[in-house]
Amino acid sequence: ELRDGDLRRVYAEWFGRVYLEADPGTGPGQRSAVLETAVRELRHGAGKMLGVDPVVLIGEPDEGPCLVIRRRRGTGTGETASRPWEKGEGAFSVSLRPSGSGRRLELSADSDRGVLYGVFHLLRGIAMERTPEALETEASPVNRLRMINQWDNADGSIERGYAGKSIFYRDGNIVRDVARIRDYARLLASVGINAISINNVNVHEQETRFIAEEGLPDVARVAAVFREYGIALFLSINFASPLAIGGLNTADPLDAGVRNWWTETARRIYRHIPDFGGFVVKADSEHRPGPFAYGRDHADGANMLAEALEPYGGLVIWRCFVYNCMQDWRDRSTDRARAAYDHFKPLDGRFRDNVLMQIKNGPMDFQVREPVSPLFGAMRQTNQVIEFQITQEYTGQQRHLCYLIPQWKQVLDFETHAVPDGGEVKRIVEGSGFGMKYSGVAAVSNTGDDACWTGHPLAQANLYGYGRLTWDPDLSAEEIAQEWVGQTFGNDREVAETVTRMLMSSWPIYESYTAPLGVGWMVVPHTHYGPDVDGYEYSRWGTYHFADRDGIGVDRTVATGTGYTAQYFSPNRDIYESPGTCPDELLLFFHHVPYGHRLRSGKTVIQHIYDTHFEGAEAAEDLRGKWTSLEGKVDSERYALVAERLAEQAEHARHWRDVINTYFYRKSGVPDERGRRIY
Numbered sequence: 001e002l003r004d005g006d007l008r009r010v011y012a013e014w015f016g017r018v019y020l021e022a023d024p025g026t027g028p029g030q031r032s033a034v035l036e037t038a039v040r041e042l043r044h045g046a047g048k049m050l051g052v053d054p055v056v057l058i059g060e061p062d063e064g065p066c067l068v069i070r071r072r073r074g075t076g077t078g079e080t081a082s083r084p085w086e087k088g089e090g091a092f093s094v095s096l097r098p099s100g101s102g103r104r105l106e107l108s109a110d111s112d113r114g115v116l117y118g119v120f121h122l123l124r125g126i127a128m129e130r131t132p133e134a135l136e137t138e139a140s141p142v143n144r145l146r147m148i149n150q151w152d153n154a155d156g157s158i159e160r161g162y163a164g165k166s167i168f169y170r171d172g173n174i175v176r177d178v179a180r181i182r183d184y185a186r187l188l189a190s191v192g193i194n195a196i197s198i199n200n201v202n203v204h205e206q207e208t209r210f211i212a213e214e215g216l217p218d219v220a221r222v223a224a225v226f227r228e229y230g231i232a233l234f235l236s237i238n239f240a241s242p243l244a245i246g247g248l249n250t251a252d253p254l255d256a257g258v259r260n261w262w263t264e265t266a267r268r269i270y271r272h273i274p275d276f277g278g279f280v281v282k283a284d285s286e287h288r289p290g291p292f293a294y295g296r297d298h299a300d301g302a303n304m305l306a307e308a309l310e311p312y313g314g315l316v317i318w319r320c321f322v323y324n325c326m327q328d329w330r331d332r333s334t335d336r337a338r339a340a341y342d343h344f345k346p347l348d349g350r351f352r353d354n355v356l357m358q359i360k361n362g363p364m365d366f367q368v369r370e371p372v373s374p375l376f377g378a379m380r381q382t383n384q385v386i387e388f389q390i391t392q393e394y395t396g397q398q399r400h401l402c403y404l405i406p407q408w409k410q411v412l413d414f415e416t417h418a419v420p421d422g423g424e425v426k427r428i429v430e431g432s433g434f435g436m437k438y439s440g441v442a443a444v445s446n447t448g449d450d451a452c453w454t455g456h457p458l459a460q461a462n463l464y465g466y467g468r469l470t471w472d473p474d475l476s477a478e479e480i481a482q483e484w485v486g487q488t489f490g491n492d493r494e495v496a497e498t499v500t501r502m503l504m505s506s507w508p509i510y511e512s513y514t515a516p517l518g519v520g521w522m523v524v525p526h527t528h529y530g531p532d533v534d535g536y537e538y539s540r541w542g543t544y545h546f547a548d549r550d551g552i553g554v555d556r557t558v559a560t561g562t563g564y565t566a567q568y569f570s571p572n573r574d575i576y577e578s579p580g581t582c583p584d585e586l587l588l589f590f591h592h593v594p595y596g597h598r599l600r601s602g603k604t605v606i607q608h609i610y611d612t613h614f615e616g617a618e619a620a621e622d623l624r625g626k627w628t629s630l631e632g633k634v635d636s637e638r639y640a641l642v643a644e645r646l647a648e649q650a651e652h653a654r655h656w657r658d659v660i661n662t663y664f665y666r667k668s669g670v671p672d673e674r675g676r677r678i679y
């Protein structure tokens with residue numbers, strides 16, 4: 001409930017009387033599912049926060065306070081009339097208009113989704129106790145595709161999931177009771193998400209059958225839930241489906257029988273789900289099947305699927321996470337960082353219009369710190385989606401606090417220099433950089449059936465923030481944190497400031513006691529939790545740091561290394577090429593240097609490692625202290641949950657500190673300048 005009494009009275013008057021202008025093209029009683037949802041959310045929010053049950057007026061009143069919702073003539077009205085990622089879809093405006101002696105609040109939008117997003121905008125503003133003037137806006141989502149990828153499996157497990165079991169599946173089937181899925185759809189729509197793929201990109205036997213006749217009715221039930229919230233449903237597919245479930249003896253994308261099978265499959269899917277979004281595909285990656293087996297390339301594979309979906313407006317989202325995962329550690333010329341660019345850049349221009357490449361934000365794999373993938377800007381004639389990982393696989397697994405929005409902002413703000421001006425990743429991703437037909441953002445979800453959705457209650461800020469940032473990449477990480485904190489914990493100044501500060505400092509803290517200077521992968525193999533400096537050092541995954549008694553780091557220069565730096569545009573390639581100009585935080589990603597090498601900060605590499613690990617462990621302890629100061633000011637259940645996780649983090653940060661410092665002390669033999677205890 002809104003605590004500020006004056007504000008509550010003002011909003012209660014407006015929300016008490018709502019006039020919903022009949023949407024053009026639809027008769028009374030024929031509101032789309034999305035518009036119904038908008039009205040339902042409006043009622044729910046008004047009841048909860050303002051204690052009013054809105055009266056829906058039949059005609060527009062001449063005067064008096066009220067909320068007017070106008071569906072401007074624009075894109076289609078029904079749920080299948082326009083795709084959520086069409087240009088302009090979702091835009092809305094809010095303004096205050098004079099009305100008799102007072103004012104009324106007006107929300108207008110071109111589409112039903114716009115109305116829904118406008119309603120959420122109003123409710124968010126009220127929850128944050130914003131003044132009515134602060135709610136006036138002309139809003140339009142910057143990215144058209146704003147997608148969530150579930151890595152959920154039919155058996156109910158979640159690959160890299162840290163928040164319980166799947167809300168979608170149990171024992172091989174889609175759940176009967178979709179109540180939790182509906183709550184999730186609501187959560188996602190409230191921050192502007194408009195697409196979701198509901199199964200893991202690693203598609204196993206059971207999920208392969210989702211696109212068979214027997215699987216589709218259940219998928220359609222889930223699609224219906226998301227439809228109410230304006231979210232299009234996608235499936236991850238198995239490239240070898242024609243073999244696995246089609247009774248064919250090949251999955252060759254150029255084989256007529258295979259092509260025909262996919263055409264029939266698309267027809268079947270759209271019979272069940274007329275607004276089906278399309279396919280997400282992980283092919284020829286980490287042992288998943290793909291076109292390579294038939295001597296074909298990614299364009300052949302993607303285009304075949306695209307052709308099948310094209311008549312229905314469906315999309316093929318093809319992942320670029322393709323690299324040799326069977327590398328020999330003795331082979332010094334193969335560099336995993338190069339792989340996506342080397343595979344896909346030569347195919348630029350060969351993909352059909354409804355194909356999008358989904359590119360991970362960095363060239364390796366969601367490490368704590370990586371440079372930006374050089375593919376952004378390199379492909380000029382190919383639709384692209386950037387992929388982030390909300391689930392904290394390498395960033396503390398929702399046991400450690402790690403607010404990721406600042407990391408994503410750095411990526412989106414990165415200047416690629418692909419065009420003389422405005423070549424930032426965010427411009428490429430939103431499509432304006434190269435005039436892409438479709439583009440946007442996708443991210444791996446961090447949710448599960450945990451009561452608080454995300455395991456760590458503060459990890460919710462990453463899901464919330466993902467949606468907000470994707471809607472508007474120019475929002476600051478701090479603004480987003482403040483929004484989330486305000487809506488979650490209320491507007492007590494001390495609570496709001498403390499939690500915001502905790503969030504804002506958390507990624508640098510996590511980085512400081514885990515991964516120094518861009519060196520990634522010093523984690524326990526497979527689980528990816530906790531320190532194991534040499535865990536991956538002699539493995540096939542291509543993830544090395546090359547530490548020896550003299551130095552550490554991967555030489556990716558053109559001059560003496562793998563040549564990876566050449567994948568960037570100038571001046572980035574020159575900046576990364578020289579250890580003198582390479583940013584400290586990425587030094588060991590690009591260079592192999594002696595422990596005594598002096599950073600731009602003035603410290604030696606070895607001293608930097610010691611200092612950051614001592615300081616990082618202290619900072620983790622300090623996070624815990626900050627939270628303790630809020631005891632009694634946040635509800636006891638959440639207080640206890642967060643306190644428990646922060647205690648574990650502080651303890652585990654000490655462990656990280658000791659393992660890393662000891663390892664490098666033993667390797668280098670260089671003592672800590674400050675004589676602190678290293679075991």
Ligand code: GCW
Pocket residue numbers: 151159160201202282286321365366393
């Ligand atoms: O980050 C790695 C994960 C795998 C994942 C893969 C991918 C879904 O360790 O679990 O598989 O990336 O993105 O395909």
